[in-house]
Amino acid sequence: MGAMSFFFNISVASAAGGRRAQIALPHGVVQTPVFMPVGTAATVKAVEQGVLESLNAELILANTYHLYLRPGHELIGRLGGVHRFMSWQRPMLTDSGGFQVFSLAKLRKISPEGVEFRSHLDGSRHFFSPEHSMAVQIALGADVMMVFDECVETPASWERTRDSMALTHAWAERSRQYWLQHRQETPWAQPGLPGEGQHQALFGIVQGGMYADLRRESALRLVEMDLPGYAIGGLAVGEPREVTREMIARVLEHLPADKPRYVMGVGYPDEIEEYARMGVDMMDCVLPTRAGRHGLVFVRQDPADRSSAVQRLNVKKLENAEDQRPLDEGCGCMVCRRYTRAYLRHLVSSGEALGATLNSIHNLAFYMETMERVRSSLAPEDLRTPA
Ligand SMILES: [Zn+2]
Incomplete structure (x- = not known):
């Protein structure tokens, strides 16, 4: 092993079985539970590596x-x-x-x-x-x-x-x-x-x-x-x-x-x-990126309550044509901060490559946020820097 003296370090375990832990790997420490975006052919489809880093993806699959x-x-x-x-x-x-x-x-x-x-x-x-x-x-x-x-x-x-x-x-x-x-x-x-x-x-x-x-x-x-x-x-x-x-x-x-x-x-x-x-x-x-490429995004039923039920939104639907809201009003991702449903619907309907990219980014952010919320509920303190 390199500088890390542990491989798997459990910080907190809940009565229900869930645990917050860290896995020390040669290329860095991964906070768990972790969701891994799938990079089938050495690319997470339609999403470039710099964006994956900004989404806080710590471990990806090929x-x-x-x-x-x-x-x-x-x-x-x-x-x-x-x-x-x-x-x-x-x-x-x-x-x-x-x-x-x-x-x-x-x-x-x-x-x-x-x-x-x-x-x-x-x-x-x-x-x-x-x-x-x-x-x-x-x-x-x-x-x-x-x-x-x-x-x-x-x-x-x-x-x-x-x-x-x-x-x-x-x-x-x-x-x-x-x-x-x-x-x-x-x-x-x-x-x-x-x-x-x-x-x-x-x-x-x-x-x-x-x-x-x-x-x-x-x-x-x-x-x-x-x-x-x-x-x-x-x-x-x-x-x-x-x-x-x-x-x-x-x-x-x-x-x-x-x-x-x-x-x-x-x-x-x-x-x-x-x-x-x-x-x-x-x-x-593959679901967040595959669904994103097909114009399907995940949103919270109550945008203000991030633990509320998950809903699927079909971006392509006519009802989004003049909708000035973001995909998910409670999501802080780079897509929801900047773009409207109306614009995303236009991109998807026109077959523009950017539509697939932006929907995939939002879906990945949604998955990352979900796991971050689970980790925080297991152990609120920041465990990012091991002693
Ligand atoms: Zn978003």
Whole structure:
């Protein structure tokens, strides 16, 4: 480790399970619970890095599958890793590529060794194993990497889910072995570079579908591997929200309290608040930027009450054509301080690129504000500067 003497430091834990903590990573300290904007292809779509910094984004995610296909992990590695490539010097996390291989790639062929697939871009043939996913993620050089896992289709039978989970566990152990042997190869961790001596963290992924007994077994098996953190994968894939919540609650019971917990790919603003209060430390979702690009923004029902219900506003609607109010009158973001609904409606209706950008910025600010409010309610004092 570098200057920081701790990796995960819990400041306050509530009776309901929520905790406020700090994760010390090679590129900085992250205040949790944290929402991570998704930078699929080394860009949070339509929002540039300087704006992400001003939104107080402390940790962003990039997708291994996309960067492996284009421009290629070896190219990014030669350029010093994804931080330098995209000019983002704060912490980053890469997924393992598993989810994209199983949801985007064509003609998958799964064996105990790994997955053969065809690129969604040009149909070219590729093979991902746990070792290869680790090698790609090490070349990219994010602060946190994820083990390579199989993502089972939904719905899947108990037997099918159990077999898939067993494969995920075997792949997690192989990912771990590769990480232990190769983590010093990270571009910025090389001798003579600023990150010398520091290394990437590896998180496990709990699977088990919508079956509480399998979720428990998966959590216990992964905890035995003693990884720096644990994610809960395979949720928010079409199941009812009560099931998502129930699976998260069942898994949290079996994860160690002193390590970060990350729920992948969730969710709506009220969901991320709920899960944070249950004890989830990290979440990511494409929703704020994807919805923004489609002219959908999140606002509070009562703008003056930032804990009031979340509403969705369709910017494109005719009723906004002469509306001089900001998107959300209680939001202090750079978009709401400056622009009217009428102008944003015009941009979206005209297909102007700025419309997608401004709506995405407001939605990201809305998510950031939500998590800031959760953190403040857990511990009002400013914990930004560790002693
Ligand atoms: Zn706003």
